[in-house]
Amino acid sequence: xxxxxxxxxxxxxxxxxxxxxxxxxxxxxxxxxxxxxxxxxxxxxxxxxxxxxxxxxxxxxxxxxxxxxxxxxxxxxxxxxxxxxxxxxxxxxxxxxxxxxxxxxxxxxxxxxxxxxxxxxxxxxxxxxxxxxxxxxxxxxxxxxxxxxxxxxxxxxxxxxxxxxxxxxxxxxxxxxxxxxxxxxxxxxxxxxxxxxxxxxxxxxxxxxxxxxxxxxxxxxxxxxxxxxxxxxxxxxxxxxxxxxxxxxxxxxxxxxxxxxxxxxxxxxxxxxxxxxxxxxxxxxxxxxxxxxxxxxxxxxxxxxxxxxxxxxxxxxxxxxxxxxxxxxxxxxxxxxxxxxxxxxxxxxxxxxxxxxxxxxxxxxxxxxxxxxxxxxxxxxxxxxxxxxxxxxxxxxxxxxxxxxxxxxxxxxxxxxxxxxxxxxxxxxxxxxxxxxxxxxxxxxxxxxxxxxxxxxxxxxxxxxxxxxxxxxxxxxxxxxxxxxxxxxxxxxxxxxxxxx
Amino acid sequence: xxxxxxxxxxxxxxxxxxxxxxxxxxxxxxxxxxxxxxxxxxxxxxxxxxxxxxxxxxxxxxxxxxxxxxxxxxxxxxxxxxxxxxxxxxxxxxxxxxxxxxxxxxxxxxxxxxxxxxxxxxxxxxxxxxxxxxxxxxxxxxxxxxxxxxxxxxxxxxxxxxxxxxxxxxxxxxxxxxxxxxxxxxxxxxxxxxxxxxxxxxxxxxxxxxxxxxxxxxxxxxxxxxxxxxxxxxxxxxxxxxxxxxxxxxxxxxxxxxxxxxxxxxxxxxxxxxxxxxxxxxxxxxxxxxxxxxxxxxxxxxxxxxxxxxxxxxxxxxxxxxxxxxxxxxxxxxxxxxxxxxxxxxxxxxxxxxxxxxxxxxxxxxxxxxxxxxxxxxxxxxxx
Numbered sequence: 007x008x009x010x011x012x013x014x015x016x017x018x019x020x021x022x023x024x025x026x027x028x029x030x031x032x033x034x035x036x037x038x039x040x041x042x043x044x045x046x047x048x049x050x051x052x053x054x055x056x057x058x059x060x061x062x063x064x065x066x067x068x069x070x071x072x073x074x075x076x077x078x079x080x081x082x083x084x085x086x087x088x089x090x091x092x093x094x095x096x097x098x099x100x101x102x103x104x105x106x107x108x109x110x111x112x113x114x115x116x117x118x119x120x121x122x123x124x125x126x127x128x129x130x131x132x133x134x135x136x137x138x139x140x141x142x143x144x145x146x147x148x149x150x151x152x153x154x155x156x157x158x159x160x161x162x163x164x165x166x167x168x169x170x171x172x173x174x175x176x177x178x179x180x181x182x183x184x185x186x187x188x189x190x191x192x193x194x195x196x197x198x199x200x201x202x203x204x205x206x207x208x209x210x211x212x213x214x215x216x217x218x219x220x221x222x223x224x225x226x227x228x229x230x231x232x233x234x235x236x237x238x239x240x241x242x243x244x245x246x247x248x249x250x251x252x253x254x255x256x257x258x259x260x261x262x263x264x265x266x267x268x269x270x271x272x273x274x275x276x277x278x279x280x281x282x283x284x285x286x287x288x289x290x291x292x293x294x295x296x297x298x299x300x301x302x303x304x305x306x307x308x309x310x311x312x313x314x315x316x317x318x319x320x321x322x323x324x325x326x327x328x329x330x331x332x333x334x335x336x337x338x339x340x341x342x343x344x345x346x347x348x349x350x351x352x353x354x355x356x357x358x359x360x361x362x363x364x365x366x367x368x369x370x371x372x373x374x375x376x377x378x379x380x381x382x383x384x385x386x387x388x389x390x391x392x393x394x395x396x397x398x399x400x401x402x403x404x405x406x407x408x409x410x411x412x413x414x415x416x417x418x419x420x421x422x423x424x425x426x427x428x429x430x431x432x433x434x435x436x437x438x439x440x441x442x443x444x445x446x447x448x449x450x451x452x453x454x455x456x457x458x459x460x461x462x463x464x465x466x467x468x469x470x471x472x473x474x475x476x477x478x479x480x481x482x483x484x485x486x487x488x489x490x491x492x493x494x495x496x497x498x499x500x501x502x503x504x505x506x507x
Numbered sequence: 508x509x510x511x512x513x514x515x516x517x518x519x520x521x522x523x524x525x526x527x528x529x530x531x532x533x534x535x536x537x538x539x540x541x542x543x544x545x546x547x548x549x550x551x552x553x554x555x556x557x558x559x560x561x562x563x564x565x566x567x568x569x570x571x572x573x574x575x576x577x578x579x580x581x582x583x584x585x586x587x588x589x590x591x592x593x594x595x596x597x598x599x600x601x602x603x604x605x606x607x608x609x610x611x612x613x614x615x616x617x618x619x620x621x622x623x624x625x626x627x628x629x630x631x632x633x634x635x636x637x638x639x640x641x642x643x644x645x646x647x648x649x650x651x652x653x654x655x656x657x658x659x660x661x662x663x664x665x666x667x668x669x670x671x672x673x674x675x676x677x678x679x680x681x682x683x684x685x686x687x688x689x690x691x692x693x694x695x696x697x698x699x700x701x702x703x704x705x706x707x708x709x710x711x712x713x714x715x716x717x718x719x720x721x722x723x724x725x726x727x728x729x730x731x732x733x734x735x736x737x738x739x740x741x742x743x744x745x746x747x748x749x750x751x752x753x754x755x756x757x758x759x760x761x762x763x764x765x766x767x768x769x770x771x772x773x774x775x776x777x778x779x780x781x782x783x784x785x786x787x788x789x790x791x792x793x794x795x796x797x798x799x800x801x802x803x804x805x806x807x808x809x810x811x812x813x814x815x816x817x818x819x820x821x822x823x824x825x826x827x828x829x830x831x832x833x834x835x836x837x838x839x840x841x842x843x844x845x846x847x848x849x850x851x852x853x854x855x856x857x858x859x860x861x862x863x864x865x866x867x868x869x870x871x872x873x874x875x876x877x878x879x880x881x882x883x884x885x886x887x888x889x890x891x
Binding site for chain 1: 540541542543607608609610611612613785865869870871872876880883884887888891
């Protein structure tokens with residue numbers, strides 16, 4: 007199958023060429039065309055291989071349609087915020103330019119109402135237009151403190167996710183509070199346009215979920231379902247598909263280049279030999295080919311079962327790290343919601359995550375997060391990679407896995423979809439990287455001091471995804487926009503109640 | 508090809524299609540989603556699942572019985588579906604069923620479309636025929652505790668409610684509790700909101716009137732406090748939270764009193780029990796309800812002992828013998844008002860093999876998103 011094949015024939019999608027153009031401008035794209043592994047993509051012609059799969063073409067590339075409008079009151083302004091001195095024309099020119107720039111960079115098709123809307127009739131017409139056109143989201147730039155009731159009406163009558171940019175001078179606490187905590191709404195009450203752009207990123211991330219097909223490689227079944235709310239397709243394929251495909255993958259020039267690249271970039275190599283790296287690169291190329299063949303954009307595999315059955319000479323740990331550095335979700339142990347959590351950081355935050363097993367460190371009251379794979383471009387796809395050490399897979403002593411050294415002292419966010427309707431979000435700070443030995447467990451192992459969790463034993467979830475930076479508010483805003491319940495780990499340990507005799 | 512040949516060929520095609528559809532009608536039509544066992548619409552137009560069959564009947568002025576024509580169709584050009592079409596006197600009934608590939612096991616969507624054909628507005632009753640042991644709640648029908656059918660909102664169905672009863676997605680578990688010592692027998696039984704579903708009861712009262720409502724609890728699962736903390740709301744009374752183990756102990760019957768009032772004047776007092784926000788076990792339980800007249804509160808020790816049952820306006824052995832749904836069992840009815848030449852459609856989501864029907868409060872699925880899911884999956888599916 008041609009991996010560049012456009013999956014469907016809907017009339018509304020932007021072309022693959024336009025999509026790639028957008029990706030090349032976005033952080034995802036920057037990551038892909040950046041240094042290191044992406045050199046492989048650049049040198050496609052070198053391989054002269056019709057089966058070569060360009061990772062960039064595996065990324066979901068959805069059309070995102072957004073309606074936009076400026077809400078103001080009839081001019082001239084006299085008293086009331088933003089005030090008579092507020093230069094409406096200048097501000098609107100500025101925000102329109104910013105909106106256009108954000109839309110271009112994020113690959114969002116924005117349909118801005120040709121002139122500001124300044125009365126009930128105009129709002130009604132705008133609502134009818136949205137009902138007809140059904141965009142993926144609406145963005146309103148607010149230019150008067152008296153327009154807030156229109157926003158409530160807009161949200162209620164259309165049901166379309168609503169982003170409100172309320173620059174300082176058009177709201178008091180009461181205005182913002184009422185609307186800003188409603189499901190389906192994201193209010194940015196600030197002069198920072200980037201906060202409105204964050205809302206646009208949420209729309210894009212949701213559309214990426216909807217256009218994603220994740221390969222669920224486990225058991226011996228072949229079927230396809232769709233995950234509620236997120237809209238991502240889950241294609242289950244037999245586990246043997248992967249190892250049989252791996253067996254057919256020879257040591258091609260691409261495989262050699264990938265293997266050499268992973269060794270060259272490593273800060274240190276402990277156990278893996280050259281052959282291990284070649285096998286890891288074969289797993290990477292196999293995964294790409296399989297995704298292309300199945301029209302998929304992500305995968306999650308029963309890797310431990312495969313290692314346990316000795317079906318492959320290497321677990322896919324390092325291969326997964328390479329995919330994740332390029333925006334492709336590659337999840338461990340066929341944990342589907344772990345994979346969706348990885349996808350969340352990739353699609354919304356433009357950086358890979360680190361799915362892990364949580365361990366309470368009770369002497370220091372820290373949470374240790376550990377697994378044998380982690381993205382290295384943890385600061386962002388278009389940022390430099392964190393240093394890593396090539397290790398073998400600790401539980402099996404096979405193949406290549408990775409110890410990524412997370413920056414000590416920096417903030418992290420822990421995110422986990424419990425199911426499609428609930429997300430656990432916590433934050434903390436990296437305290438240290440744990441070495442194996444003396445520790446057992448997984449190769450990338452990081453101590454985290456949790457924020458607002460008194461006792462590390464109370465941290466909720468398993469296979470949470472740790473991602474670099476504090477993104478609590480962004481993730482919470484995404485959840486609110488799409489009506490996903492947010493759960494936090496308890497701040498205080500639950501106290502048993504005193505017995506009443 | 509000349510005109511005659513074209514006619515002959517068209518006739519052959521028509522015969523084959525007709526034959527095929529009659530063949531389907533005789534055996535019913537199977538449909539599925541990629542990789543899953545099929546469901547079937549039988550020749551009578553009933554949706555047949557592993558838990559039983561769902562049939563649809565119409566009644567009303569000018570409505571007659573009719574044998575449906577059942578055929579296999581493709582929705583949106585790609586989604587395999589079964590369709591039963593009947594002309595029932597003054598109205599036409601179209602039942603369409605397809606499998607939506609909702610994770611993890613799929614959901615069958617049954618749409619019921621009724622269209623007025625005579626040019627006169629009409630009132631039509633759609634009756635859903637379920638297996639005899641199925642019980643219908645507010646938004647789902649259940650069979651042996653399994654949610655088998657998601658229903659359109661019952662409030663809009665025009666169906667007459669009983670004077671009291673539960674209207675939730677909780678399950679009755681008779682004999683679940685093991686009360687220690689003498690107490691009312693209702694303490695042996697519970698309803699439980701599995702998956703965190705609230706337990707909801709409604710009681711008809713004089714509008715705006717007051718009542719003393721007593722809720723009875725007996726926790727027999729947890730041995731330690733701090734597990735199942737309950738949030739109890741009775742209309743018109745301050746909410747109360749209780750951890751039955753902390754307050755009374757394991758297997759110990761206990762009761763809470765609420766000074767209730769029909770606050771919204773709708774002639775009903777509602778009782779809602781949920782898992783408290785910080786509860787580890789979020790599945791609420793409830794053993795008994797007593798509704799006493801307003802005024803002097805009853806002695807709770809006497810209530811727990813079952814000595815005031817006859818003084819209560821309503822005594823409910825929750826999950827036990829005298830419990831009931833707010834809605835009458837058996838057939839499920841929806842009353843539709845059709846404008847002349849107009850139509851209305853109802854959508855039901857049925858559990859297919861190995862699955863459960865989506866619970867509306869806990870699920871984001873809609874008829875539209877389920878249809879889109881089916882379309883997108885079939886669009887890209889290739890058998891291997």
